[in-house]
Amino acid sequence: MRTAGDLDLVRDFLNTLDERRFTRHGQEHSATDELVSGEALSAWWREHDLAGSAPDGAEPDAAELGAVLRLRTALREALLGAGPAAGQDALAGFPVRLAPDGSGRLRLAAATGSPGLDVLVETVATAVASGRWSRLKLCAAPECRWAFHDTSRSGAGRWCSMQVCGNRHKTAAYRRRATA
Template sequence: MATLDVIVDFLNTVDRRTFSRHGETHVAAEHLTSPRALADWLAAHGLPGADGPLRPADLNATVALRTALRRVLAGEPDGTAALTDCPLRLVPEPSGGLRIAARSGRAWLDEIVETVAQGAARGDWRRVRLCAAPDCRWAFHDTSRSGRGRWCAMEICGNRQKTRTYRERHQGAR
């Protein structure tokens, strides 16, 4: 079973960061550019599906799920509509227990959806966030004690945002 950290890596297969740091501009990028790139990402993260040939439809379904999850994290109202393609049900275990199961027909998507659903049920999903910096939006797993982290990295995005706010406040006072 995947972890929420794998889900965060999945969410970051699209990189929206456009800020500059130490004179170097970060360029936004899409990492799932082909079925082969998807297969490589799945293999690197130990998810099922990398062993067989993937088709463009598999890539499209994967990108659609990632987009829907990022929209939900961003608080966009249309994000939840896209998740209706990911139905869940309870499946009996041989031990007599139950587990949450997805049935998309794509094993890696099922594992991602099941991990998100279990995280939501445990309350862990609320600690997965998008960075509050508008020129970043990197997904991160908030491990702060209070659970109210806003930036993917305080020393980068948090510092830039606080410096920006300080400068705006002091320019307005002049």
């Protein structure tokens, strides 16, 4: 089973909701949501080496799926920076505590009732505590909002892809200046 700490895991989790809606090379991209059922969540847990809540292999129930979707929504709202309390109420349902890790150290631990969800919450909490959370962003293009891990030296990346969203934005800005 995967342990907390991989910010790319949180990026992949956020991108289970694909809000992109644009045309590229004549192809219309439609928004999709990977996590529409307990079966889909179970498949995502397995794909990312995360255990679900049921030790007997049963599918996640509606409560677990609802908690997962609330966390995803709250994290996306927080990344959009929709005010100082963005996602605060939704995130309040995912508390973390200090717990011994067995080697005399302490770690941040969640107790959501779902081991997979615990790993996601612990990863976010660890990233926030270490300052790495600021490197996880949503694309600045309103028609995209794809989550990406900003690996630029300055940490000032705005686009999920400079070749797609960044280029589209810069081309539109150039055209506006040229017609003005």
